Amino acid sequence: MAEIEANISRYLAELDTADRHEPTTAQAKSVRLNDKIAAMKSPMATLKEIEAKLIETGETQISLTDPDSRSMMMRGSGIVGHNVQTAVDAKHHLIVEHEVTNTGSDRDQLSGMAKKARTAIGTTTLTAIADRGYFKGEQILACHEAGICTLVPPTKTSGAKADGRCDKADFIYDPQKNEYRCPAGESLIWRFASIEKGMTNHRYWSSNCKGCPLKDKCTPSPQRRITRREHQDVLDEMQARLEQTPDAMRIRRSTVEHPYATIKAWMGATHFLTEGLEGVKAEMSLHALAYNFRRLMTILGAERMLAAIRAYAHFVTLPSLLEALSVLVLLKTPKSVYEGWNASVYSRISPSPNNSAPSPSL
Secondary structure (H helix, E strand, O other), rough: HHHHHHHHHHHHHHHHOOOOOOOOHHHHHHHHHHHHHHHHHHHHHHOOOOOOHHHHOOOOOOOOOOOOOEEEEEEEEEEEEEEEEEEEEOOOOOOOEEEEEEEOOOOOOOOHHHHHHHHHHHHOOOOOOOHHHOOOHHHHHHHHHOOOEOOOOOOOOOOOOOOOOHHHHHHHEEEEEEEEEEEOOOEEEEHHHHHHEEEEEEEEOOOOOOOOOOHHOOOOOOOOEEEEOOOEEEHHHHHHHHHHOOOOHHHHHHHHHHHHHHHHHHHHOOOOOOOOOOOOHHHHHHHHHHHHHHHHHHHHHHHHHHHHHHHOOOOOOHHHHHHHHHOOOOOOHHHHHHHHHHHHHHHOOOOOOOOOOOOOOO
């Protein structure tokens, strides 16, 4: 709106200038400028309506194409859309869990997706590998407390290494003395603690930085100060695991990027066809289902896959099956309608009372 208001002010100033020209020239220019001002005022009214709606709802952004979509963080740019999360098993490349959100970044998604994936797999132990976009201390701590092992490289928030100076990783922490050892061999002792965003941060520095021969390669400030965050030991343990697993990021790329590339190829590298968060969730569920079916046919073969599906169908309750179908085909069917379906559908898919359910063939 500020840009439109600036353009309107500029056109009004040009109108004042046009009035001082010859009548013939002034009239032609005035007509043209008045048309431009009128064209500017129309979108201005629309933008003010949108601003009033944002204030009313408390939102910070709105999409005119899909009200549920949001601006997503991308490499070097942004895009308006939805954030698709998938958890893929490293052995068979099956999508074991997926979610669609309109949160603009991945930083708050790690623990939730890891817990859902562990429940879907039905295991008690799980190792979650993610890229640095998922790195957040609180999320890694939540996984640690849930018994989930994580491998997430830290984000590069300091420009010291890029500037040719000592990186934070060059300072070694001594838990016995509660101090850091710098590249010059000096001790950075604990100074004070502060609370930021509900977390305790500890600050360390040395009093010998001024005369240090490595100061120019360390910091432009009077002292090089190191911050140690609460539960830093959990992050240090994860960093040690990363160093012992140098191929972790290669495994991640070859695992989780495989379904994305396949699904995007099927979609023709285009956008979701539905609008609204619920519609996109249903569409993504269909993509994940189709992808997993294709993977199962590759792993088991068509006959063994069909046998496993038939065996599994005997354990699925009819109400839950019908409810899932209504979501997948975007039917807004109330649960009360399911009772009317039971009589006509149940006899077709339920096993005979005299027949036992066959064992899955996997």
